[in-house]
Amino acid sequence: MSAMLHVEDLRVEFPTRTGMVQAVRGVTFSLGQERLGIVGESGSGKSQTGRAIMGLTPEHANISARRLEFSGIDLLKVSPAQRRDLRGNRIAMILQDPKYSLDPVMTIGRQIVETLRTHEKVSKAEAREKALDMLAAVQIRDPRRVFALYPHEVSGGMGQRAMIAMMLIAGPELLIADEPTSALDVTVQLDILRILDRLVIDRGMGLIFISHDLRLVSTFCDRVIVMYAGRIVEELKASELSQAQHPYTQGLLNCMPRIGADRHPLPVLDRKPEWLL
Amino acid sequence: MTRALKIDRLCVVYDDFVALKDVSLTVNTGESFGLVGESGSGKSTLLRAVAGLAPVSGGTIDVNGKQLGKVRDKAFYRQVQMVFQDPYGSLHPRQTVDRLLLEPLDIHGFADTEKRILRALEEVGLGSSFRFRYSHQLSGGQRQRVAIARALILEPSILLLDEPTSALDASVQAEVLNLLEQVRRDRKLTFVMVSHDLGVITHMCERLMVMQGGQEVERLEAGDLATRNVAQDYTRNLLVASEGFVRGA
Numbered sequence: 001m002s003a004m005l006h007v008e009d010l011r012v013e014f015p016t017r018t019g020m021v022q023a024v025r026g027v028t029f030s031l032g033q034e035r036l037g038i039v040g041e042s043g044s045g046k047s048q049t050g051r052a053i054m055g056l057t058p059e060h061a062n063i064s065a066r067r068l069e070f071s072g073i074d075l076l077k078v079s080p081a082q083r084r085d086l087r088g089n090r091i092a093m094i095l096q097d098p099k100y101s102l103d104p105v106m107t108i109g110r111q112i113v114e115t116l117r118t119h120e121k122v123s124k125a126e127a128r129e130k131a132l133d134m135l136a137a138v139q140i141r142d143p144r145r146v147f148a149l150y151p152h153e154v155s156g157g158m159g160q161r162a163m164i165a166m167m168l169i170a171g172p173e174l175l176i177a178d179e180p181t182s183a184l185d186v187t188v189q190l191d192i193l194r195i196l197d198r199l200v201i202d203r204g205m206g207l208i209f210i211s212h213d214l215r216l217v218s219t220f221c222d223r224v225i226v227m228y229a230g231r232i233v234e235e236l237k238a239s240e241l242s243q244a245q246h247p248y249t250q251g252l253l254n255c256m257p258r259i260g261a262d263r264h265p266l267p268v269l270d271r272k273p274e275w276l277l
Numbered sequence: 278m279t280r281a282l283k284i285d286r287l288c289v290v291y292d293d294f295v296a297l298k299d300v301s302l303t304v305n306t307g308e309s310f311g312l313v314g315e316s317g318s319g320k321s322t323l324l325r326a327v328a329g330l331a332p333v334s335g336g337t338i339d340v341n342g343k344q345l346g347k348v349r350d351k352a353f354y355r356q357v358q359m360v361f362q363d364p365y366g367s368l369h370p371r372q373t374v375d376r377l378l379l380e381p382l383d384i385h386g387f388a389d390t391e392k393r394i395l396r397a398l399e400e401v402g403l404g405s406s407f408r409f410r411y412s413h414q415l416s417g418g419q420r421q422r423v424a425i426a427r428a429l430i431l432e433p434s435i436l437l438l439d440e441p442t443s444a445l446d447a448s449v450q451a452e453v454l455n456l457l458e459q460v461r462r463d464r465k466l467t468f469v470m471v472s473h474d475l476g477v478i479t480h481m482c483e484r485l486m487v488m489q490g491g492q493e494v495e496r497l498e499a500g501d502l503a504t505r506n507v508a509q510d511y512t513r514n515l516l517v518a519s520e521g522f523v524r525g526a
């Protein structure tokens with residue numbers, strides 16, 4: 001398996017009134033055609049890692065890396081125009097809440113068509129057909145009806161399907177999903193994951209799945225990276241999560257209430273200062 | 278055993294949308310009762326109707342043996358307090374923690390406010406150094422602790438908890454759940470807790486009701502979920518979904 005994405009010693013820092021805040025502190029990993037999970041709590045740098053790859057790091061932030069390369073392209077050296085060309089075309093991103101990530105004053109169909117026509121030279125009629133096919137592919141039962149709806153007229157699960165359709169229509173090679181199902185009900189969550197799973201397999205995409213939910217990620221991904229305070233503390237096969245070595249990973253797994261376990265009080269995470277090093 | 282809360286055929290209707298339809302339940306004093314369901318199941322509406330935040334269109338609510346009328350008296354609002362889901366939205370952004378905690382005391386005419394504020398902060402594990410901070414200077418978990426302190430400061434007997442930890446990280450969730458259990462034990466409180474997370478509900482509650490579309494699906498003991506002793510397919514689906522993704526399913 002050849003890797004399409006190489007990240008070596010990625011650092012992202014933000015200037016604040018009280019000095020530089022290091023959000024990502026030397027993250028290294030590579031990704032092939034696989035499902036990679038990045039797990040961590042708020043502030044662990046997992047989202048900033050995804051954003052840096054996507055090229056969405058805010059302008060005032062400092063970003064550096066020994067290597068940040070996507071299929072041979074140095075992402076830190078490319079021009080903004082080339083970056084735009086990659087974004088949405090070869091690298092796509094799904095965000096948490098469709099309520100905020102879809103344009104509220106544009107119909108769902110028009111947004112999908114716009115994405116496609118930005119990246120490919122196709123006629124309007126052809127783009128429309130492709131968009132309808134894509135909506136069907138994310139298991140929307142009545143694509144024609146949903147095509148004409150505005151985001152506020154659909155449910156959260158439907159909105160997230162539309163978002164996935166929009167992201168996948170240009171046929172990206174790498175998909176970054178940042179908490180794609182956290183705003184959804186558990187049963188809808190699984191529907192969305194099933195759709196993502198099939199599309200990723202069928203199209204041979206690489207997937208980076210960013211989430212705070214260790215249990216969910218471990219059932220969905222092949223490999224899991226656990227982040228704490230901007231660093232990777234542990235990397236393991238998803239199937240071997242129960243054998244996690246780092247006390248942080250163990251603590252995260254342990255502090256969740258489980259059905260059938262009678263643990264009062266729940267074990268809490270004892271954050272050690274040496275984890276920060 | 279005395280009844281802290283008795284709800285009989287409660288209905289909540291917004292225009293022509295029925296949010297809650299004929300739901301009945303009783304919660305004993307000192308008990309912790311859970312409401313589980315997906316969005317739109319009516320679980321939060323039920324809680325809000327009890328708190329007086331949703332219009333009651335039919336049915337009755339009894340609190341500590343007294344039926345609530347159309348207008349609720351001050352004593353009711355002292356007895357029943359609520360903790361909301363979003364700690365970012367439920368605290369006034371321009372009030373210090375001190376001011377936030379003083380307001381309910383002022384409204385209900387408490388004396389020795391100074392002492393009560395300090396004790397409330399102590400009880401939720403924050404300490405007096407947090408007293409003059411603004412909510413934006415606190416983390417999500419600290420905010421939720423302030424919200425719990427604000428609810429407890431009036432010495433209520435019933436606490437309504439609407440997804441109190443779903444906006445928090447797993448490790449912080451564990452701390453807040455432990456805190457809630459602690460105060461319930463110390464003050465012999467009655468809890469009614471809403472959550473979409475079956476793990477959280479079985480951890481916190483002895484009995485629970487599964488809801489869907491504004492109606493009751495079934496009522497269970499916490500142990501029934503562990504032993505899979507459930508009658509309805511809907512509950513079974515929720516249980517399966519709570520275990521995560523299964524490839525090829």
